[in-house]
Amino acid sequence: MHNFRFTTFLTSNISSSENEIDYLLSRCKIKKVKKGEILLRPGEECKHSFFVESGLLRQFAIDDKGKEHIIQFAPENWFIADRSSVYFGEPSVYFIQALEESKVFLIEEQLFLQLSESDPGFLKSNLRLLHNHIRHLQKRIKQLLSDSAEERYLDFIKIYPDLTLRVPQVYIASYLGITPESLSRIRSELAGKNFTK
Amino acid sequence: MHNFRFTTFLTSNISSSENEIDYLLSRCKIKKVKKGEILLRPGEECKHSFFVESGLLRQFAIDDKGKEHIIQFAPENWFIADRSSVYFGEPSVYFIQALEESKVFLIEEQLFLQLSESDPGFLKSNLRLLHNHIRHLQKRIKQLLSDSAEERYLDFIKIYPDLTLRVPQVYIASYLGITPESLSRIRSELAGKNFTK
DNA sequence: ATAATTTCTTAACCTACATCAATGTGAAAG
DNA sequence: CTTTCACATTGATGTAGGTTAAGAAATTAT
Numbered sequence: 001m002h003n004f005r006f007t008t009f010l011t012s013n014i015s016s017s018e019n020e021i022d023y024l025l026s027r028c029k030i031k032k033v034k035k036g037e038i039l040l041r042p043g044e045e046c047k048h049s050f051f052v053e054s055g056l057l058r059q060f061a062i063d064d065k066g067k068e069h070i071i072q073f074a075p076e077n078w079f080i081a082d083r084s085s086v087y088f089g090e091p092s093v094y095f096i097q098a099l100e101e102s103k104v105f106l107i108e109e110q111l112f113l114q115l116s117e118s119d120p121g122f123l124k125s126n127l128r129l130l131h132n133h134i135r136h137l138q139k140r141i142k143q144l145l146s147d148s149a150e151e152r153y154l155d156f157i158k159i160y161p162d163l164t165l166r167v168p169q170v171y172i173a174s175y176l177g178i179t180p181e182s183l184s185r186i187r188s189e190l191a192g193k194n195f196t197k
Numbered sequence: 198m199h200n201f202r203f204t205t206f207l208t209s210n211i212s213s214s215e216n217e218i219d220y221l222l223s224r225c226k227i228k229k230v231k232k233g234e235i236l237l238r239p240g241e242e243c244k245h246s247f248f249v250e251s252g253l254l255r256q257f258a259i260d261d262k263g264k265e266h267i268i269q270f271a272p273e274n275w276f277i278a279d280r281s282s283v284y285f286g287e288p289s290v291y292f293i294q295a296l297e298e299s300k301v302f303l304i305e306e307q308l309f310l311q312l313s314e315s316d317p318g319f320l321k322s323n324l325r326l327l328h329n330h331i332r333h334l335q336k337r338i339k340q341l342l343s344d345s346a347e348e349r350y351l352d353f354i355k356i357y358p359d360l361t362l363r364v365p366q367v368y369i370a371s372y373l374g375i376t377p378e379s380l381s382r383i384r385s386e387l388a389g390k391n392f393t394k
Numbered sequence: 395a396t397a398a399t400t401t402c403t404t405a406a407c408c409t410a411c412a413t414c415a416a417t418g419t420g421a422a423a424g
Numbered sequence: 425c426t427t428t429c430a431c432a433t434t435g436a437t438g439t440a441g442g443t444t445a446a447g448a449a450a451t452t453a454t
Contacts, residue, residue, distance in 0.1 A: 061339050061342075061343065063342075063343035063344075064343075067343070069339065069342040069343055071335065071338060071339065071342075082335075083328060083331045083332070083335075084328060084331060084332035084335065087324070087325075087328040088328065088332075093339070113324075116320065116324075117317045117320060120314045123313065123314060123320070127284070127310075127313075127327075128284075130324075130327050130328075130331070131280060131281060131284040131285065131327075133331060134280045134281060134327070134330060134331060134334065135280070135281035135285070137331065137334035137335060137338060138268065138279075138280070138281065138334060140338050141268060141334060141337050141338060141341065142258050142266065142268065142290070144338065144341040144342070144374065145258075145260075145266035145341070145374045146258065146260035146261075146264070146266050147260070148440075148441095149440075149441070150440095168400085168401060168402090169401075169402070170401075170402090177341065177342045178440095178441065178442085179441075179442060179443080180401085180402075180403095181402090181403080181404085181441090181442075181443080181444095182440085182441055182442070183402095184402060184403050184404080185403085185404085185441085186441095187402095187403095188403075188404085345410075345411095346410075346411070365430085365431060365432090366431075366432070367430095367431075367432090375410095375411070375412085376411075376412060376413080377431085377432075377433095378411090378412075378413080378414095378432090378433080378434085379410085379411055379412070380432095381432060381433055381434080382411090382433085382434085384432095384433095385433075385434085
């Protein structure tokens, strides 16, 4: 029997009976995705939430001028989905793509709703996930409004030290809302500061 | 008996029995707030969700340099709250303030959770509210990453034509993430374009 | 190993928006 | 009516970050 991260995640984060968790697992599909593979594109309805068992995904948009903007990274143990598309059944405006070879669990929204109704413990966990998401989005807006690119980068490496090493800088720049050239400049300035101190 | 907007909102948006709605209403307090009055400040825990019965509120943050950044406006019929603070019981980093003389309903989180557990119809509405909020936040991030100040302003007046007239431009600028001077310039350029067309 | 490709850095120049400062306008308050 | 105060405009100048372009460094493939 497999010992999935997803199983561990569920048992430690969801105050639900073992039965319920088994049921949930039995209703999820697991999918292997290659590096670069796309799980969602603009115009499509996002049919699943994805739990990243291993590897790394990103959610991003492409603007009018053809530039990519990363909304979210999702390394192992994270959920990723276009929540509005999943929930409202609307076409998404985002891509979801694997940045590394990954394994993901596909979870249908219907299952979430069903378990939230029948099981208060599951509802709690579901609401917690949603609120974590909201907190994250809100912080992002606040940072984009208040902080300079350098400040945002410093926060990024504090919050995601692993990703800083793991992800090419183009993507980090795209998450921060700047060009890779600017990020490179910021990095060399920061390096300078540390030496002279 | 009063005919509140809140009542209308609840009956038309919540697929719940009349009893449940009456119960909800009976457990909410209504509060009159003067223009400029502050309902939440950084460091405080946000204890309620606010439903704006009349008037206009804003949620904003003040950054290190003392500049204000508006996260959200809430005119009548809108909810406003710092969701992460309400849900996680953490101290907020935001202000919530009345921009006009307003009446708001105060709703305790406990009540939301309780009704979500006991009533599937209420749960649905609660989830819908949360997902609307998420959609809104996500769009905001995408815009801040992709669009110019002018584009964001044009979208603002499309989405909130009423607020465009109702709210001083300083606040709109602060919502868009620019200075009032820049907004004024954008407006005069746009005016120019329309004349010559 | 060596070539090929992807990623990163550096430099010169450019642009959107910020800052500072002065002036104008319109609504509320005396 | 006129004074005040909050709000808006306009102009001169500054700056963070963008753009373009070239080369260096690091991975990946052969």
